[in-house]
Amino acid sequence: MEKLICPACGSSNLVKSNYHEYVTENIGGQVLIDKVLYQCPDCGLEGDFFNENELAIEKALSDLKNKLVVSILDGFTENKVSLSSIERALDLPQRTLTKWKNGASAPTSAGIALLKFIKLFPWLLEVAENKFDYEISQKIFMGNAFQKMISKMTFIESEFKEAGVITSANSTFLYIHMHKNEDINAMGYGNITPMVTIS
Amino acid sequence: MPKYDIFEFIRCCDENKNDVVPLKSALDDANSCFGLKTKSNLLDFIGNNGMEDLKFVNTKEWENNPDKTFKIYVDAYEFRSMCNWVILHPYIMKRR
Known part of the structure; x- marks a missing residue:
């Protein structure tokens, strides 16, 4: 050996x-x-x-x-x-x-x-499925990113009614629906729903 | 100045794998740093010029050489792959 x-x-x-x-x-x-x-x-x-x-x-x-x-x-x-x-x-x-x-x-x-x-x-x-179209891919990516972000955010129940993401092939909306509250100050969003859109 | 030709070593990793012996430390580090789990993976990576921005660090005499009449040196290099910087120590050597 x-x-x-x-x-x-x-x-x-x-x-x-x-x-x-x-x-x-x-x-x-x-x-x-x-x-x-x-x-x-x-x-x-x-x-x-x-x-x-x-x-x-x-x-x-x-x-x-x-x-x-x-x-x-x-x-x-x-x-x-x-x-x-x-x-x-x-x-x-x-x-x-x-x-x-x-x-x-x-x-x-x-x-x-x-x-x-x-x-x-x-x-x-x-x-x-959308044939790797660049613009559509970006929207899909950001829509998913927003959904992840929303799921990680902490909302004060008394002030925020609802928050979420709506996506389609053409655009993505991030919405936050707040309660009407006269004490909400600086932004003055007491009765307006602020939105961020990506289109 | 390095004592040995690193490019000859890289060529060996590509063409004469049986002449190259990775020590346990090298394989452990290759696995943990780069996900290279076998000797083949490691030598293929080196032989394929996977070590980017290769820079010579220093050279030293091998302290544990039991044959003091025949000097063996070890050349150390640093390199990068993607975001990971590593120092390539004498964990890999050519078979006698």
């Missing part, structure tokens, strides 16, 4: 050990795998000097990505967004996503990145 030597100092006193470590796939979760570590007692360096961990890591990542793809596609189906309509909007060949879901074919890294983006930002499908 070929003697294993340290690639840095040439020592043949390498010490091999095994350990467990998590392999993480961004939003795809993590899995614990066995790994090998070589340590050189003469120079102190350590690492996987003979590429023994590569296959295990790659398999773990592949499994995590496959589960992530199924999870994302199931999420759309559960929210009544058909895979066929996603394929149409993104100009993918029909049944591409079904094949990914069933394991009949595997998405490329680019395909997985695309799925991650539309999972995080489902409004991107609306952008695609």
